[in-house]
Amino acid sequence: MIGLVMLFSAGAVRGAQDLLVKQVVWVLISLAVGGYVSFVDLDWLRNRTYIIFALCLLGLVLTLVPGIGVKVNGAQRWIGLGSLRVQPSEFAKIGLVLLLAKYFADKQREIGSFVQGFFIPSLIIGSVCVLILLQPDFGTCFLCGAVGATLLFQAGVGLRWLLPVAGFAVAAFSILVYFDPVRIRRVTSFLDVEANANDSAYQLWQGMLAFGVGGIEGVGLGMGRQQMYFLPEAHTDFIFPVIGEELGLLTTISILLTFLLLFFSVGLKLRQVSRMHEYLLAMGALLFVVLQAIINIGVVTGCLPTKGMSLPFISYGGSNLVVTFVFVGLVINVMRKKDNPSPIQAREL
């Protein structure tokens, strides 16, 4: 709801009604998909993991193929399907969670070994990350890497491998960023926002101004001015500053708390999930949603370098909303399962 209301305000200069209608349609689609996912048989899903993952990889590869992949703002992130544009990297998140969950559930015993317990899952994460990196989409890559690493950590992969690789990944990431002129400027300008306010950190600066203008109580719904072309991405990635300006600290903190509460209330209950596969599935899904929120808020408040990352549930955008609701569906599904454990079935010997 907040998402829709804010979108209406934030998108005021870009044909709010048009955006709103589109987003409502997407919400309905997402709810349907999410609802379906929450009832789907997880074991059935588990058996189709490889197909889904393969489709996701295929999608990622296709975005890189000239002619199929659509280039917007210098990044090839979309596949054009007629008038519709799909962002495969969003769906790759689902694939990644599914595969990792299935893998660790299957290989619980080999978790201690290097090859099966560490090398292969790293390879899985790596393949997704590298493909996304090639688009390039540093934000999503970082998100996938972070969620993947957390899942590895939770699944019990030895720290003696995890830590050096994490260090290596950070180093490699830094190097890549360093040699990419767009990214390095984002990073450097992030370090000195005010000096670059008219230039590379323009959007971030305007976002920070919006927060400041909003103060504690905000200027009132629909009264915000920063979205009046000061914030180019007011309705997508930078919707949070608009909320901050119009509704103030009270609402921004509430949103922050909502995400935190979501994570804690659901996450802590997940401890009671009896099956490894379902636990990892739900944990991965939850992490994807919450980490994405963290990154988005971190970026718009100037805590993290600028990345293109939308705020789950709130930002405008179809693919992300669907995927977010798929994750929610998965979590709900797992929670339902936990409350009604499926009867132990006799297996064929």
Add this chain to the structure above:
Amino acid sequence: MKNVFISPYRFYFVFLAILLTFCTLGGRLLHLQVWQSDKYTNLASNARKNFIHEEARRGDIVDRKGSLLATTRSVVVLGVDPHSFKEKDSKKLKQLAVLLDLESEKVEESVRRKFIHSGNGVTAMKPIRWVKLKDEVDDSTYRKILKLGIDGVYGNYKHSRLYPNQNFASHVLGYLNKEGKACMGIELMADYYLRGQDGWRESERDGRRREMPQFRSVEFDAREGLSVELSIDRVVQERVEQEVSRIMDEFSPVSVSIIVSEPRTGEILAMANGPSFDPNLFNDVPLENHRNRCLTDLYEPGSTFKIIPVGAALNEKILRTDDIIDCSVSTYQKGKKRLRLPKDHHPLGKISLHQVVQKSSNRGAAQVGLRLGPERLYSYCRAFGFGERTNLGLLGERKGTLHKPSNWDGLTITRLPMGHAVSVTPMQVHGSMCAVANGGIMMRPSLIRRVFDEESKTVIPFKPRAVRRVIDEQVADELSEMLVSVVGPEGTARSAMIQGYQVAGKTGTTQKIIDGKYSNTHHVASFSGFFPADNPRAVITVVVDEPKMKKGRLGYGGSVAGPSFKNIASRLITYLGIQPRPKELSLIREQKLGL
């Protein structure tokens, strides 16, 4: 029930990490929205503040009959936004170039260049959203351009000052510089009335720098400037300027200044100088051409100054018009000192005071000065307006030099009466002649008759103002009778005679001081006079600096400046409908004068 496959340590570590992250973000929000709130609010409102300046239309300047001398028109500054330009319109660019009178390559280039390097880094490209194509496009051309319908080509209106008559009265009008600041002339003098009150709007703007009218807080409409009606008469001024250019052509002097005014009101009908300039193109001529030499250039007045000692002597009743002065003596005994008197061009012998004026005797004038004494001579000089500004109001007027008697050397008392040892502006000489023409009352010279608004309603009237009485009316009459004889068959200004009219005037031929000595080749020729003598309608002063004469002849005031007086006066007679004096009357007067 708790699952067993996840170590609690690893499970809670993740939660702790997430919790800490959220705390950080919360803290950051608190920082931004509470502690930094004021700072950012200020910054944002500064960035949004939109101050739109609305230029007031400057008032017109018209002559006394209402014809337009300076006006303001709306012109368009035309430009193009290269990002709004669409390729489908590229064929129309040629037409645009023709309409704007520009090379089509230049227009093409302005449209194609869409980014500009903003300095640092490879990707530091700023989009160009406005390229000026032409500065002053008139309204009809602009409408034609809009009809072409090229996307992204648009203009903004601005005011531009126009002087429709080019050089006409340029020294009086002055001009506005490129910044729209008044620089001289009436433009500067009456700037307070002309400029009007600029309006402004305060509101906010959006990220594309467009005004958001819903946030408009202050709106103050511009108030059009008032218009100024000059005392200048276009017809007279035109004739005067013809005369200026005739003298410039014929004698190629350094400069010419002519002033025409009404003696009773002090209103100036025409004021012109050569060399002149076009205020529309004020930058194209040397700065010295901008000078209103009637007010700024100093010269030694020479014989035209003789009316002051003579007028003073008559007014103080020291001399009468028929008192005889011996112009054959070359020295004058004053106490123990013998003063050498100046020479005349022709020996004149014993002549009356009347003839001193008529023949312009230097020696005679010197003796008049000696009889007056320094203090009285000085005070009459001051009374006639020398050594002080006429306060016409135009920029750059000079006082001239008139030393106090305490600073005089021994010769000054004999040289000042003949117009040496004093420097004056043409306007001061003109003023003194006006006082004589106006029965001894000096009027304040004026250029502005009234200030009026758009509906032609007078806002501020400028009424004629008397400065002081200089000499008695009777003395003024006597003096003008003497001056009439100057412009007679026996006088020095025969060239200024007009059939059927009595003209009063005085010539002046001053040697310029070159290298510390009075030069025999460089002169200032001048004539100042009025007519008809018994009922003066106009005073005309002509000053020609360094007329170049043919075959080494001297540039006398009578021969150089006199004819100009006559030419201008003839035009005034037909234009103002000045009736000739009945012949009988003039005959009577001639008899009375014993001519």
